[in-house]
Amino acid sequence: MRKPELSGRMTKWSVHLSGYDLQFEPRTAIKSQALADFVSDFYPATRREAEEGMLAITGNQDGELWTLYIDGASNARGAGVGLVLRCPKGDMIVQAIRCEFKATNNEAEYEALILGMQMASGLKVRNLRVYNDSLLVVNHVNNEYVARDPKMIAYLKIATERKSKFRTFKITRVPREQNVEADALATLGSTFQPVELSNIPITHVLTPAIQGEPDQRLMKEDVHMQCAQEARTLVSTVGQQNADWRVPYLNWLRDRTLPEDRKEAQSFRIKASRYIMIDNILFRKSLAGPCLRCLSKEEAETVLQDVHSGECGNHAGGRSLSNKILRQGYFWPTMRADAVNHAKRCESCQKAAPAIHQPAEPMHPIIYQWPFMMSGMDIVGKLPRAPGNRVYMLAMTDYFSKWIEAEAMTEVK
Structure with a gap:
């Protein structure tokens, strides 16, 4: 497997076979060995001890x-x-x-x-x-x-x-x-x-x-099993917004249950071929490494908190956080978006972030329809003659506020 051509060939076969519904089934137990184990466990010499233990x-x-x-x-x-x-x-x-x-x-x-x-x-x-x-x-x-x-x-x-x-x-x-x-x-x-x-x-x-x-x-334990069965039934009947995203894949791997719509069933079978179930736990196949454990919404929040700000967390950004969780061996469909939102909500990251110098609102330039539409002129008067028999006049301009302009228009009327 160290040769590049062999690993590439295995990758091609994995991609080609991922479109088919393949399921691994282990070899069944040998009947003769099971019978020998049964005889050894219930040998007449140990029957008395077993009856005494059961009686106690x-x-x-x-x-x-x-x-x-x-x-x-x-x-x-x-x-x-x-x-x-x-x-x-x-x-x-x-x-x-x-x-x-x-x-x-x-x-x-x-x-x-x-x-x-x-x-x-x-x-x-x-x-x-x-x-x-x-x-x-x-x-x-x-x-x-x-x-x-x-x-x-x-x-x-x-x-x-x-x-x-x-x-x-x-x-x-x-x-x-x-x-x-x-x-x-x-x-x-x-x-x-x-x-x-x-x-x-x-x-x-x-x-x-x-x-x-x-x-x-x-x-008792049977009560736990009954509650677990009721929980599965409840999850299957609630709406899509509250249901666990893993339930359809678990139902397919356990009972071969498909959606009623034919097109949705065909699309779902292609997606479900990427998932496997090991010890009643859903995993997603990965080409770059081991299988990824699929997490629920509550478990995903715990993993985000631990990886982002836990004992070994480095308060990484959203994209780096999602990539780190993926390398740790976890998966859920909205991992990238949840990681970005979690990083934005982190209080420590907000306190340590650089200060924002841009204005709170966008700046809008003031453009007038014609020049001097809001300006006024006031003549001071005749000034003393300057050298060379020159006469100067001083004009002062200033902007009027709308209130002053309205008052001036009232006086003119």
């Missing part, structure tokens, strides 16, 4: 006690909940939850308790013991304190209904030092914005527990 996870052992550590956190960034559910065998289920609504510290503690009991009920846990470091919540549930605030009364009612579904339920207050794991998860959920974490999934709760049915709130 599903919580069918009614006599054993499950342990739940909960904590809630509220700060300027938001509210979060941390849950640590420990089964009798010692395995743990940890979860960090972010509340997409404003909540006080006590309300976050109640959200942690209700969500923790909901998670335990989903695993068919019958005996549960809860540890929390909030004195108010623990004494409310144990009927040692009386709830007077309307929100606390509503939260306590939901917690009491959830408690009745367990055969054995105990809640105990522990010091903060003994609830470090749940406290760290709650801080994580309240501090971080939506991020991708492989070990600790962050769930987002959209509404408080006192405003809707807990079963309808985001809690």
